[in-house]
Amino acid sequence: MAEPGLATRFQHRFLAARQLRSFPWPELEQNLRTSPDSPLLLDILRKTILHPLCVKYPPPTKYRRCFLTELIKKHESTGAEPLDELYDALADILNEEESTCCYKNYLLPAGEPVTLSESPAIITGGTTGLVTWDAALQLAEWATQNSAVFRDRTVLELGSGIGFTGIAICKTCSPKAYIFSDCHPCVLQQLTENIRLNGFAVEPKTAHRLQTEPPGREADAPNYQNPKLIVAELDWGSVTEKQLSDLRPDVIIAADVVYDPEIILALIGMLQKLSAFRADRKPPEVYIASTIRNPDTYHLFQAELDKAGIGWQNIPAQSNSIFLYDAQPNITILQLFI
Known part of the structure; x- marks a missing residue:
């Protein structure tokens, strides 16, 4: 069972385009080793790359690509069956042109976002x-x-x-x-x-x-x-x-x-x-x-x-x-x- 809130912590960091090294990767690896078939990765994908805020106001193309690549690496390291959704999302990003404008979305305590064009x-x-x-x-x-x-x-x-x-x-x-x-x-x-x-x-x-x-x-x-x-x-x-x-x-x-x-x-x-x-x-x-x-x-x-x-x-x-x-x-x- 994934630790409650882990996907949400990934979400907050991702939408705000924080540095990837600040993400709780060790906790994710531990969860995946314990439960390689858990829906955690798909939950993270829905809360990040596929989230409506990301779709409408996306972080930089390169940032999303690096994030997904890291997510796929963590999944592959468990030896579990490949997740088509992860590879489909990466393929979509690889086909994008590099962004000249990017967005960051900070979630307020009540859940409402502050969206910034940077x-x-x-x-x-x-x-x-x-x-x-x-x-x-x-x-x-x-x-x-x-x-x-x-x-x-x-x-x-x-x-x-x-x-x-x-x-x-x-x-x-x-x-x-x-x-x-x-x-x-x-x-x-x-x-x-x-x-x-x-x-x-x-x-x-x-x-x-x-x-x-x-x-x-x-x-x-x-x-x-x-x-x-x-x-x-x-x-x-x-x-x-x-x-x-x-x-x-x-x-x-x-x-x-x-x-x-x-x-x-x-x-x-x-x-x-x-x-x-x-x-x-x-x-x-x-x-x-x-x-x-x-x-x-x-x-x-x-x-x-x-x-x-x-x-x-x-x-x-x-x-x-x-x-x-x-x-x-x-x-x-x-x-x-x-």
């Missing part, structure tokens, strides 16, 4: 913003488990990239309004496409423009099913205090924005502009998630926060993983006090 290359068009980074997954995971921080509030996300964190928050945390922001035209275009892909409408005339009208002001009652969504072009170096003040965010979040000393200084300068208005209203809560690739850069960020008089504290890591399936000891979330 670039297969990490750096495309001079930007790293066209893929989802692990700190964005960690921040979304923390948000889904702390939804009260976002419920019926206006959220401003800095450096939204292609939108994973914001879309997950809009689907699970019931914000009143959500402002996605970035500064690269290609990223803003992909971001807007992904928001629509997930069934949300972007406020008209907001894409590529930083609005000076506070979001959500005219809405008397919150609309939990469909928060007001804005896509804004936001350059941290040139944005004015007036523009930031008019956005009136209650919560500010960002993921993977602390990786370059110049960007750190621009980010802290913008946070200082936001703090200039705290005399007439409560300052926003600020949460920054980072993957610590270079400890010196991260310590510089903390030192510059101290120099600017911005308080900070570490948010404890979450114990259970919704979106991240590999060990991630180097991701941290800071709460800032501006």
Whole structure:
């Protein structure tokens, strides 16, 4: 008998196109050795390659091919009768052209997906913003488990990239309004496409423009099913205090924005502009998630926060993983006090 949930764990990793080495292959091999004729492999096939999400929004062709090849290897190693379904699925993929666009599907706790169109290359068009980074997954995971921080509030996300964190928050945390922001035209275009892909409408005339009208002001009652969504072009170096003040965010979040000393200084300068208005209203809560690739850069960020008089504290890591399936000891979330 297969361990309960094994096929589902394969499904979550596969639909999100996580690295193949993160899959529970040893458990699969053990199950196949114990019960070579079990329906486990067909169950995995139905939950991955043949799943409606994969059919409609497939991961890269090469990724699916490598996954199926590995699945077939595990099956053949048991000496069991060949499974035609596995070979038929592989033949279909071998006949496909290589994909130029790919999709990732992250399953939320209630089972609803966040579907993202991504670039297969990490750096495309001079930007790293066209893929989802692990700190964005960690921040979304923390948000889904702390939804009260976002419920019926206006959220401003800095450096939204292609939108994973914001879309997950809009689907699970019931914000009143959500402002996605970035500064690269290609990223803003992909971001807007992904928001629509997930069934949300972007406020008209907001894409590529930083609005000076506070979001959500005219809405008397919150609309939990469909928060007001804005896509804004936001350059941290040139944005004015007036523009930031008019956005009136209650919560500010960002993921993977602390990786370059110049960007750190621009980010802290913008946070200082936001703090200039705290005399007439409560300052926003600020949460920054980072993957610590270079400890010196991260310590510089903390030192510059101290120099600017911005308080900070570490948010404890979450114990259970919704979106991240590999060990991630180097991701941290800071709460800032501006």
